[in-house]
């Protein structure tokens with residue numbers, strides 16, 4: 001076992017946890033309002049990071065922008081493009097399949113994910129290779145006690161946590177959030193309240209996809225590079241996190257995301273071979289699923305299935 | 306007088322067969338109109354058609370003389386129609402307070418929603434100190450109150466009520482009928498589906514009897530009340 005870098009492991013785990021949670025929240029929201037699994041979610045994330053990359057490079061071409069401005073514009077660009085993409089996917093692929101077996105939606109979005117992935121590989125110059133992601137965050141370090149934390153890392157953690165917190169508050173406290181929860185529990189009665197079902201579904205997909213774009217940018221900023229097939233891996237992790245937390249539960253998705261990162265961190269400390277950490281994490285997740293098949297905080301109650 | 310709601314020759318159903326075969330009725334403003342009929346007669350199906358939840362295959366629905374046949378449910382609700390659906394349908398994982406607030410989801414002003422909530426709580430004081438309880442954990446009677454309260458939160462012109470007292474104790478049932486009377490006194494038009502023929506005719510102004518998807522009798526409530534032949538034929542409880 002290797003404890004020497006314990007604090008770095010913890011910080012790394014926190015970053016991953018934030019990113020996974022952001023992805024998992026999307027899965028859980030989509031499942032909540034429409035009972036569907038949208039498998040292209042991870043590729044939307046990846047496309048979001050490429051959108052931000054393109055925006056950022058474009059801005060650098062235009063002239064000297066302060067890096068924070070470059071970051072904000074690229075981030076907003078990525079979020080709005082992906083929110084739009086998510087809405088379009090919901091409108092043209094997911095909603096028309098309502099009434100068809102859920103498996104069909106899963107299959108179609110799986111293929112859509114593949115299409116997004118291959119499109120990025122094909123159309124982005126030299127798209128098969130990893131692309132350097134611009135370093136848009138300050139890279140100085142803070143020393144707290146014996147712990148050293150880089151500012152970019154800290155900003156990613158705090159920013160991600162804030163995004164999750166704000167989304168949570170929005171779902172719990174606003175009229176939009178109330179409508180989303182009502183649609184998730186009983187779409188027909190929600191419509192009887194005057195809620196525009198379709199608009200709420202599209203809004204939810206926009207919200208989840210925007211959050212995926214944010215996760216994609218966070219991923220790029222953390223690793224300083226992005227690659228076209230990264231979304232597949234993050235999608236599987238986010239999906240597992242959402243399922244282990246209990247599909248449909250917001251808090252469950254967040255807990256699931258951090259749990260997965262925590263398991264990877266334990267795995268990384270335990271085993272000297274890095275690849276084992278993912279195997280370890282997935283094995284534990286599978287065991288948890290065998291123990292609690294509907295997830296830790298199940299929202300799926302008997303009258304909904 | 307213009308009717309509040311009117312259907313003309315409605316045909317509707319679920320799979321192949323039609324459940325409703327040519328239903329026409331009128332709901333007069335400011336009155337309680339009741340819809341009676343045995344189990345499976347098609348009462349709830351008609352309600353679903355009115356609200357755009359089940360499509361009409363034939364026929365038309367008018368609300369305040371405007372045609373609303375098969376338009377989207379939320380666009381019907383927006384025109385001042387609230388529903389207390391069959392089976393109450395409270396949102397089990399929302400709190401009592403949230404269930405009430407969602408009844409007023411179309412009202413953008415928080416102050417107005419709050420006013421309405423106070424009005425509802427004065428009708429159902431039992432709900433007042435339950436604001437944070439999850440609706441799914443309430444008793445059937447309490448859920449019935451909540452469902453009615455939620456309907457009132459929309460400040461409707463027309464309130465459609467589908468079997469509010471199903472499965473309730475006689476005391477609750479009596480209480481429910483009193484509340485419906487109060488609702489009418491506030492100037493709200495009511496379309497009431499009920500199984501309790503006698504009590505329903507007691508508070509309603511006009512009634513329709515539905516059997517096998519067709520209107521088989523209609524008239525003022527006092528007229529229907531005295532028609533023991535009809536009652537014996539359709540409810541097996543004529544006096």
Ligand SMILES: Nc1ncnc2c1ncn2[C@@H]1O[C@H](COP(=O)(O)OP(=O)(O)OP(=O)(O)O)[C@@H](O)[C@H]1O
Pocket residue numbers: 319320324342343344345346347348349350351391
């Ligand atoms: N979702 C559905 N799918 C298929 N058939 C249905 C559906 N809902 C109702 N039906 C059928 O339509 C017919 C009329 O049902 P409906 O619910 O309108 O009756 P009702 O008059 O409201 O009865 P009750 O007093 O028991 O509520 C019944 O034969 C019922 O089996």
Ligand SMILES: [Mg+2]
Pocket residue numbers: 348349350391467468
């Ligand atoms: Mg019924």
